[in-house]
Amino acid sequence: MASTIKDVAKKAGVSTATVSRVINGDPRISSKTREKVLKCIHELDYKINNIARSLKTSKTYTIGFICPELANTFFMTVAKGVEDELRKYGYSVIVCNSNESVEEEKERIKLLLEKCVDGAIIIPASHSGAHFKALADQEIPVVLVDRLVEDFSTDAVLVDNINGSYAAVEHLINSGYRRIGYIGGDIRFTSAKERDEGYKRALRDYCIPMDDSIIKYGDYHIQSGYDKMKELMEEEEPPEIVFISNYYMHVGATKFLIEQKEAIRRKIAIASFDDMELASLLEFCKVLVSQPMLEIGSKAANMLIQRINDSKGHDPQIVRLKTQLIVKQE
């Protein structure tokens, strides 16, 4: 059906080796031969069969991207950054959804191994990374994004969560807020833990007493934002403002507040990690901590390509990108 290198070789009256060399830009080929071969390639509409090439070169120019959820703007904006950058180097991306399950993550890793990817970029589904060793065993470089894991050390791209949180809470304090609630994520994730740390550190630095009754932990999903905001508002002494550590909980919390009576609504505000989609348009929202999502992706892609081209390189490297504080105009 599709023409092969043999067809081209026969038509051009040369060997397959010569055709291959033309395709790969070998400078030893005379320009006369090159012209002739290129003409035949064009006439036969020949397209290289990367399967065959990969078998011989053991390079697939494909990388795997595993994330806990596809329909998530943070993950997908990172993916966009990854794809954009990798494409420049001729790589394409197999996207896998681990569904926030370690078991499924394992399966995806097996899949990527069987597909012989040249590398993987992973947003871990859990705090455990023992199963990532399967990739390392085959010398397939891995770059983690957003979270570190236990039992596996490799390159990673993170944001400076601590100072991101800190700056937001500090801003709230400087704006006169004193009773600042918090909705955090599962602290087994490094990112959640760090955002925690930033919040607490700011309170401590400004000598504001920490009150566990207005510190709640959700799971980064809309529903838990809703539930935790409800709990906060039902406390004896609710906060004046709540710092929420991710976008989807921000959305859930907003949803809860919208349903409340005007009297309640007037007395509460929100600050939140992540500036995506409509975050900045949401009612109650005063301050946002914006992550450079595209840059996270492109940086991860870059580090991965570095490793692919130089696997015997340096020790695992961690890059921390800065967040940006966004204060909404009144």
Added chain:
Amino acid sequence: MASTIKDVAKKAGVSTATVSRVINGDPRISSKTREKVLKCIHELDYKINNIARSLKTSKTYTIGFICPELANTFFMTVAKGVEDELRKYGYSVIVCNSNESVEEEKERIKLLLEKCVDGAIIIPASHSGAHFKALADQEIPVVLVDRLVEDFSTDAVLVDNINGSYAAVEHLINSGYRRIGYIGGDIRFTSAKERDEGYKRALRDYCIPMDDSIIKYGDYHIQSGYDKMKELMEEEEPPEIVFISNYYMHVGATKFLIEQKEAIRRKIAIASFDDMELASLLEFCKVLVSQPMLEIGSKAANMLIQRINDSKGHDPQIVRLKTQLIVKQE
């Protein structure tokens, strides 16, 4: 490095053919041999090399998914549906971003051809589909999603845009609205054109005069929603409510209105296509038309697998899924 079928064969004292048969579940292999081989596979941590397999079988169990943008919840929720469904059949997905450019779309198609995908699911970047023939020429099945194209006919999964729009506008009319504005998309896209049609048909059926001054066209992006809403509100006689034909323009329009004075804000409302993310939480929003995004994806995946397994099948088939009208509680 990684062990091959040869290593397994040697260790088990059988031929590679036997190992291959075990891997592929050939029933002719005696259970004694099968056990022995499986044991060796396990001990050597052998993983099949799909590159080699694909070369021989000319099946890659990989499909391409091309969409105009990755950081878009509609496209990515469809992608999730696709991935979920395809995985059940052992397929994985290469995700490509056409960046809303036909040129880039062409490049991605070339890429997919070189990667020897077994099929492609495409959300077209434009109204033109002539370049999709390159896939058809290699007998690679294509399923379109959301939009049809000119010059290329193939299987497609769409929603019933006309009746989706119609139902929304009809609901507005029944709720007493008479001056209903519209912000549509580029009518060269079939989906935009159909949503148009639904809006206009409802007005006609209820004998409400159509007024071009409150019918505007944007490009499905946030900014154009903002701009067009502004234009509408600056008309001599602005609408009471505006039906907006996609989520991102809805967001933009809301953004514009939030910035306006209370007097203006009180007099306007919104209805919109797409129920995603926060659509239902947005101020001004009364009615939404929800698309079954996951189902669109899984249906497209299903149709594609059908074609892959039976390429000489029936004529191109178009599936239209129903939308759902969502009325917000006051």
Added chain:
DNA sequence: TAGTATAATGTAATCGATTACATGCGGGAA
């Protein structure tokens, strides 16, 4: 003119699987 370096191309093995065809073996029928 012979000898040698260099440039251009060809020959054929190879990557790791699949599979058509070949083979050997054991058991049942006559």
Added chain:
DNA sequence: TTCCCGCATGTAATCGATTACATTATACTA
């Protein structure tokens, strides 16, 4: 006992590229 059949397995070609090594042609030197 002999013949045949079918089951279980092996042999080797093959998929479409790459590439080490071999070969030929050309040019240059002495």
